[in-house]
Amino acid sequence: xxxxxxxxxxxxxxxxxxxxxxxxxxxxxxxxxxxxxxxxxxxxxxxxxxxxxxxxxxxxxxxxxxxxxxxxxxxxxxxxxxxxxxxxxxxxxxxxxxxxxxxxxxxxxxxxxxxxxxxxxxxxxxxxxxxxxxxxxxxxxxxxxxxxxxxxxxxxxxxxxxxxxxxxxxxxxxxxxxxxxxxxxxxxxxxxxxxxxxxxxxxxxxxxxxxxxxxxxxxxxxxxxxxxxxxxxxxxxxxxxxxxxxxxxxxxxxxxxxxxxxxxxxxxxxxxxxxxxxxxxxxxx
Amino acid sequence: xxxxxxxxxxxxxxxxxxxxxxxxxxxxxxxxxxxxxxxxxxxxxxxxxxxxxxxxxxxxxxxxxxxxxxxxxxxxxxxxxxxxxxxxxxxxxxxxxxxxxxxxxxxxxxxxxxxxxxxxxxxxxxxxxxxxxxxxxxxxxxxxxxxxxxxxxxxxxxxxxxxxxxxxxxxxxxxxxxxxxxxxxxxxxxxxxxxxxxxxxxxxxxxxxxxxxxxxxxxxxxxxxxxxxxxxxxxxxxxxxxxxxxxxxxxxxxxxx
Numbered sequence: 134x135x136x137x138x139x140x141x142x143x144x145x146x147x148x149x150x151x152x153x154x155x156x157x158x159x160x161x162x163x164x165x166x167x168x169x170x171x172x173x174x175x176x177x178x179x180x181x182x183x184x185x186x187x188x189x190x191x192x193x194x195x196x197x198x199x200x201x202x203x204x205x206x207x208x209x210x211x212x213x214x215x216x217x218x219x220x221x222x223x224x225x226x227x228x229x230x231x232x233x234x235x236x237x238x239x240x241x242x243x244x245x246x247x248x249x250x251x252x253x254x255x256x257x258x259x260x261x262x263x264x265x266x267x268x269x270x271x272x273x274x275x276x277x278x279x280x281x282x283x284x285x286x287x288x289x290x291x292x293x294x295x296x297x298x299x300x301x302x303x304x305x306x307x308x309x310x311x312x313x314x315x316x317x318x319x320x321x322x323x324x325x326x327x328x329x330x331x332x333x334x335x336x337x338x339x340x341x342x343x344x345x346x347x348x349x350x351x352x353x354x355x356x357x358x359x360x361x362x363x364x365x366x367x368x369x370x371x372x373x374x375x376x377x378x379x380x381x382x383x384x385x386x387x388x389x390x391x392x393x394x395x396x397x398x399x400x401x402x403x404x405x406x407x408x409x410x411x412x413x414x415x416x417x418x
Numbered sequence: 419x420x421x422x423x424x425x426x427x428x429x430x431x432x433x434x435x436x437x438x439x440x441x442x443x444x445x446x447x448x449x450x451x452x453x454x455x456x457x458x459x460x461x462x463x464x465x466x467x468x469x470x471x472x473x474x475x476x477x478x479x480x481x482x483x484x485x486x487x488x489x490x491x492x493x494x495x496x497x498x499x500x501x502x503x504x505x506x507x508x509x510x511x512x513x514x515x516x517x518x519x520x521x522x523x524x525x526x527x528x529x530x531x532x533x534x535x536x537x538x539x540x541x542x543x544x545x546x547x548x549x550x551x552x553x554x555x556x557x558x559x560x561x562x563x564x565x566x567x568x569x570x571x572x573x574x575x576x577x578x579x580x581x582x583x584x585x586x587x588x589x590x591x592x593x594x595x596x597x598x599x600x601x602x603x604x605x606x607x608x609x610x611x612x613x614x615x616x617x618x619x620x621x622x623x624x625x626x627x628x629x630x631x632x633x634x635x636x637x638x639x640x641x642x643x644x645x646x647x648x649x650x651x652x653x654x655x656x657x658x659x660x661x662x663x664x665x666x667x668x669x670x671x672x673x674x675x
Binding site for chain 2: 135136137139140141143144145147148149150151152153154155156158159162211214215217218219230233234236237238239240241242243244245247248249250251252258288291341342345346348349350351352355356365366369370373374379382383386389390393397
């Protein structure tokens, strides 16, 4: 029985010490007063949360929200038909293509972001191609724009959209599609009334794991967006590592956690509804 | 039905995914410093990287952290998967909930929770803080991989072992572990990749005494073009490909048994 005890103790101790306690501490920090000497101090206050409503932060939050949302939508628009095509392939080529999709992800994501910088820069691949084709006379300003940030975010996060979608599509019961066809549904009707509703768990799961990380990827915004602090991650990083206002940085993180909780709740609810209607199981994640 | 339209979409997505990587790899052999203009094959950037002590140090540090973190995460994660699969205990729901939190939390949130706990516990920022945080964010991936394999196996084997007098440790070592080995190896490889790929968490928990790759690269690429970074990208890619081939070979050997 000693082995059993050891396994359970290690599990609980590690998670309590390095996951549960840190989260509680961040929550506590967000309620403390800022203190440049000791990072945070008493008394407890809601000050950091009320500061979230200051126009400069509220607008930054919205900006980050929209950039991440746009990234998610673009990932979905590219990833959905891509995943559908992959899922319809026989098992072996499908596994091979999924594998090939993951290969670029073995280089550090910072290095990949740097590669995007090389493509979008004034002397980059796109501009030099367009210039040599004579389509433009002066280089386009692609780098250091919100466009560049979205380009980079989509590049890094696309596979996280594709994977849950492929899982969902491969579980889709073909007989439902055949039934719809036999009953005279047009391709469009089959898509809207059968495929789309049944793939919702994959859509939501993929959107979650694209949207939430996108808000935090400060290095993408730093390298591709210039010093404009476009993402929530940049603000959090500045509060912790530069300005050293830990309570405010913690309050921003708690806001992100609450947002995550809401979205997860929404995901579980949507899954339940689909399950009740006799669709897929909830293993899309 | 796969139409030409869909094939061109698949093709375009792969171009999008591979073009940036291809540019890095090709440029790592390019004599010219400012890419896009091929001035002949050259290994001078490889040589330059070799002599760039700070960057080489960061590279070996990163490999060290990735190896240690992946190994520790695999050991602890396998035990956690076993705990969740096999044992009933108090706060089991909490444990799985916490693993889910780590899995779903954006890196930036995890990064802050790690930073705060290290400061409160007085753990020096550097080697240990990096190692502990990398182990922790890899854990749920190992648990999921190993748990999935455990779920697919025959519980009667464990019953039989117990009837024959094997203790928990012995049945784990002689029955469970060999059967889940493919998942354990997969978990290690996944953790190794995740650790090498991480930027956000490392940025927060790194210290002046122990520098790893993303921090070093960050300061290089913020300023301008650095050909050594191309070389690093190529080496990392080659390393990963070798690891995957080893994994595939191991898989084939296992199937032959």
